[in-house]
Amino acid sequence: MSLDLKSLELFVRVAALGAIGKAGAEFGLSATAATQRLQSLEAAVGTQLFHRTTRAVSLSTDGEIFLAHAKRILGDVEEALADIRPDPRDIKGELRIACSASFGRLHIAPHVTEFLDSHPGVSLQLAMSDSVIDIVEQGFDMAIRIGALAPSTLKARKLAVSPRILVAAPSYLETNGMPSALDDLKQHNCLAREDMRTWSLSAPDGSLHDVRTNGNFSSTSAEAITEAALSGLGIARKCTWEIAGHLAAGTLVPVLEDYTAAPFWQVFSVRPPSRLPPARVRAFTDFLETKFRKVPALCGE
Structure with a gap:
């Protein structure tokens, strides 16, 4: 039988x-x-x-x-x-996604309702953490990761670029002055993760410069560093997607505008190394890529 x-x-x-x-x-x-x-x-x-x-x-x-x-x-x-049967309503199953807390809050969570409304057969679990999750071991369908990817067997697809710039609150600059050269950063309070104290910056002529920074605050949380910069504590190196709203409002302003953090970080979707991704994974990845194209801070603009 x-x-x-x-x-x-x-x-x-x-x-x-x-x-x-x-x-x-x-x-x-x-x-x-x-x-x-x-x-x-x-x-x-x-x-x-x-x-x-x-x-x-x-x-x-x-x-x-x-x-x-x-x-x-x-x-x-x-x-x-x-x-x-490409109708989104034919796609079914649970979709488990991992991403960083700040990126998920700003650029994924706001779109969840739209995606689920158009894919009623899908349920979505979004795990947001600044720790890197082993998506294979923990059973996730995909993850959104930013920056250089470590060598692995995971399948990766670039969704967007993530420029990084130096910023500070106007109150900090009023008290401590605006840096005019890279060496000036050594005299400023720079906010960073402890393992990212050396900042690589690209000059207008394309040359790369490494600057060892100092500061009295560090955190494993990207959002904590943003909050510290907003409070006037020091200069931070931030992805433009994190601070676009603060730049528009003037609560953060660019520092050393002719320089950008090198290299440009990229936004990737990564998934387990199966030969063919599930339809729900393909659908959500395509959906995010379309959304990201409409965000200037994720297009290098």
Whole structure:
């Protein structure tokens, strides 16, 4: 007997619910009919998939192994159907995304409602942290990462560029003066992560200069450094997407405008090294890329 998709779907639901009757009802099957389907599936694969008692069912050792394959088969079929039926409403499944806290708050979270409204079959989990998450180990579908990517087997796609500039609050500059040359930075309070105290800056002629900075505040949080700069504590090196609103409002102003932090950082989507990404991953990646094109601070402008 050959395997059929409905039996695989029933098997997966029984494994999740631990009850044949309840799972069968979701498929419009009586408990007896559902049991017969499972028995036929076990006959087809040649092994017992469940341990049954009068109260519940649980996966056998072979059943646990088969469950992972069944989920993958059903997922592959779903993706194949989504590929030939491009309507966003045909895309289904949970989408788990990791990103930095500040970038997620400013440039991903505001668009979640629009994406989910146009993809009603998708549910989205957004994990925002300034720590780098191992998306393979922790089961994420994708991550948005900014900057240089470490060598890995992850599949990466560039979505935008992320220029970085030096900024400070007007109150800081009024008290401490505006730097006019790179060497002046050594006399200023520079706000940075402890592992990023040397700033590489690109001059108008394209030459690169490394400046070792000093300062009385550091943080692992990009947002904390922004807040410190806003309060007038010192000069910070920030991505333009982080501070575009503050620049427009004048609460932060550029410092040494002829210089930019080198190299330009880039915004990537990364995903596990599977041959074909799920349709929900492709859809969200395309969606973000379209949104980012409309943001001057993410286009190098």
